[in-house]
Amino acid sequence: MDIDYSGIKVIGFDADDTLWVNETYFREAEEKFADLLEHYETKNKVDQELFRMEMKNLELYGYGIKGFVLSMIESALELSNNNINQTTITKILNLGKEMISRPVELLDGVVEVLGKLEKQYRLIVLTKGDLLDQERKLEKSGLSKYFHHVEVLSDKQPENYQNLLDHLEIPVNEFLMIGNSLKSDVLPIVELGAQAIHVPFHTTWAHEEVPVEEQTNNHLTVGKLSDVLKYLN
Amino acid sequence: MDIDYSGIKVIGFDADDTLWVNETYFREAEEKFADLLEHYETKNKVDQELFRMEMKNLELYGYGIKGFVLSMIESALELSNNNINQTTITKILNLGKEMISRPVELLDGVVEVLGKLEKQYRLIVLTKGDLLDQERKLEKSGLSKYFHHVEVLSDKQPENYQNLLDHLEIPVNEFLMIGNSLKSDVLPIVELGAQAIHVPFHTTWAHEEVPVEEQTNNHLTVGKLSDVLKYLN
Numbered sequence: 001m002d003i004d005y006s007g008i009k010v011i012g013f014d015a016d017d018t019l020w021v022n023e024t025y026f027r028e029a030e031e032k033f034a035d036l037l038e039h040y041e042t043k044n045k046v047d048q049e050l051f052r053m054e055m056k057n058l059e060l061y062g063y064g065i066k067g068f069v070l071s072m073i074e075s076a077l078e079l080s081n082n083n084i085n086q087t088t089i090t091k092i093l094n095l096g097k098e099m100i101s102r103p104v105e106l107l108d109g110v111v112e113v114l115g116k117l118e119k120q121y122r123l124i125v126l127t128k129g130d131l132l133d134q135e136r137k138l139e140k141s142g143l144s145k146y147f148h149h150v151e152v153l154s155d156k157q158p159e160n161y162q163n164l165l166d167h168l169e170i171p172v173n174e175f176l177m178i179g180n181s182l183k184s185d186v187l188p189i190v191e192l193g194a195q196a197i198h199v200p201f202h203t204t205w206a207h208e209e210v211p212v213e214e215q216t217n218n219h220l221t222v223g224k225l226s227d228v229l230k231y232l233n
Numbered sequence: 234m235d236i237d238y239s240g241i242k243v244i245g246f247d248a249d250d251t252l253w254v255n256e257t258y259f260r261e262a263e264e265k266f267a268d269l270l271e272h273y274e275t276k277n278k279v280d281q282e283l284f285r286m287e288m289k290n291l292e293l294y295g296y297g298i299k300g301f302v303l304s305m306i307e308s309a310l311e312l313s314n315n316n317i318n319q320t321t322i323t324k325i326l327n328l329g330k331e332m333i334s335r336p337v338e339l340l341d342g343v344v345e346v347l348g349k350l351e352k353q354y355r356l357i358v359l360t361k362g363d364l365l366d367q368e369r370k371l372e373k374s375g376l377s378k379y380f381h382h383v384e385v386l387s388d389k390q391p392e393n394y395q396n397l398l399d400h401l402e403i404p405v406n407e408f409l410m411i412g413n414s415l416k417s418d419v420l421p422i423v424e425l426g427a428q429a430i431h432v433p434f435h436t437t438w439a440h441e442e443v444p445v446e447e448q449t450n451n452h453l454t455v456g457k458l459s460d461v462l463k464y465l466n
Contacts, residue, residue: 060333062365066299073306074326082319089322090310093303100293131364132295132387149400154365167382 003220005195005232010170011117013147014179015127015134017201018225020141021105024203026068029095033072036088040080050075051206058207062154064130069096100133104140107201109226114146116229124149126164126177128156128184156184158191165192178228182210190218199225236453238428238465243403244350246380247412248360248367250434251458253374254338257436259301262328266305269321273313283308284439291440295387297363302329333366337373340434342459347379349462357382359397359410361389361417389417391424398425411461415443423451432458 016022030050034043041049053071061067072092076084117123125147127134134152138144149168153160165175175194179185180201187210189196196219222228249255263283267276274282286304294300305325309317350356358380360367367385371377382401386393398408408427412418413434420443422429431454455461 060330061299062363064299066294066297066303069303070299070326070329073322077319077323080319082323084319086310086313086315086317086319089306090315093307096303097293130295131385135387152364154368 009174012177017180158188242407250413391421
């Protein structure tokens with residue numbers, strides 16, 4: 001495994017669950033959603049059906065809170081056989097509004113890491129999801145000043161990354177991506193021939209899980225974000 | 234009024250209702266939504282309340298179909314005093330899915346205009362709304378090949394445009410914007426000192442309307458898109 005980062009000039013950071021907490025809020029919303037449906041199904045069944053609905057709708061809705069809320073409403077109607085109380089629909093809408101309005105909670109070490117790395121590297125944010133939500137979170141985070149460029153992608157397939165590197169004129173051998181998702185932040189980057197550091201978050205959305213046989217050794221995994229400084233300073 | 238475009242090197246095109254039909258589909262969805270609520274309120278009242286709800290939610294949801302659907306559901310609950318039938322909620326969800334899945338209908342003259350202008354100018358798309366929806370529409374439209382760059386903005390305030398011109402290193406005096414919305418495509422551009430051509434579409438969303446006293450003379454208005462060729466060739 002090549003962990004020689006001497007040629008790296010640009011570092012891309014994922015945002016959700018790399019710079020700030022995100023997945024935890026979805027898990028909390030799912031808990032509340034299951035509570036709202038407890039008269040109809042077990043928590044396990046509700047979780048399973050909501051995930052199935054999200055996957056069914058992913059191509060149409062994409063990533064982000066608004067699509068998640070629409071899938072919760074559709075699941076609630078389906079799981080209750082259209083018996084769900086109308087006020088429960090309002091509660092689901094409010095769950096989404098609360099998620100959108102939450103303050104941004106930075107992960108440990110983020111400010112220290114960005115403050116050190118910005119002196120030697122050009123830093124960019126590469127996140128997927130809802131454009132407005134991500135812009136708002138970056139603004140609330142106070143982290144904008146560390147980044148030369150912020151790009152919200154509709155997805156993180158190799159071609160999304162390649163288009164962006166082309167647009168920003170970044171050679172692949174000068175690029176390093178840091179993120180919590182093997183599927184979105186590491187594997188597509190390794191496929192392009194660039195480098196990636198995986199910083200796992202304690203919670204991973206099932207959609208972002210990668211079967212062991214598809215994992216790769218061509219990247220570094222660290223236990224916490226500040227560990228990257230051991231390799232980049 | 235300065236309509237000397239000899240210094241222009243880059244032309245930005247709005248997309249919705251400039252390159253392809255969009256507002257019409259929202260109007261059709263609103264018609265169907267009013268039909269679903271006809272037992273509770275008049276069409277006029279439903280339209281008015283839905284618009285009020287969209288404005289209330291705009292800061293949270295931003296532009297795009299998903300936020301529109303969430304606002305329709307919230308309005309339906311409110312206007313029916315929580316008596317709306319659960320199956321009607323499903324019908325509202327389906328209205329949104331149909332909107333997202335619609336084929337793209339190009340406006341008259343678009344292919345001719347882009348085909349001619351791309352020989353002399355660098356063309357870019359500057360649209361606001363949902364990132365995934367806009368990328369999908371551009372792909373369905375077959376127009377990607379004409380554009381050097383596509384940018385989906387969360388809003389079209391002067392600072393959104395300025396950031397983008399800075400990022401793409403486009404001097405304001407070399408930039409011309411073409412679009413259907415006075416509020417989003419013309420006024421902020423004129424404010425920056427760049428040029429704009431207004432191509433009105435037959436339908437304008439109330440949120441995009443501009444009071445007469447805030448309108449500006451510092452732009453050209455044409456009756457249809459292909460008229461721009463008279464000034465740019």
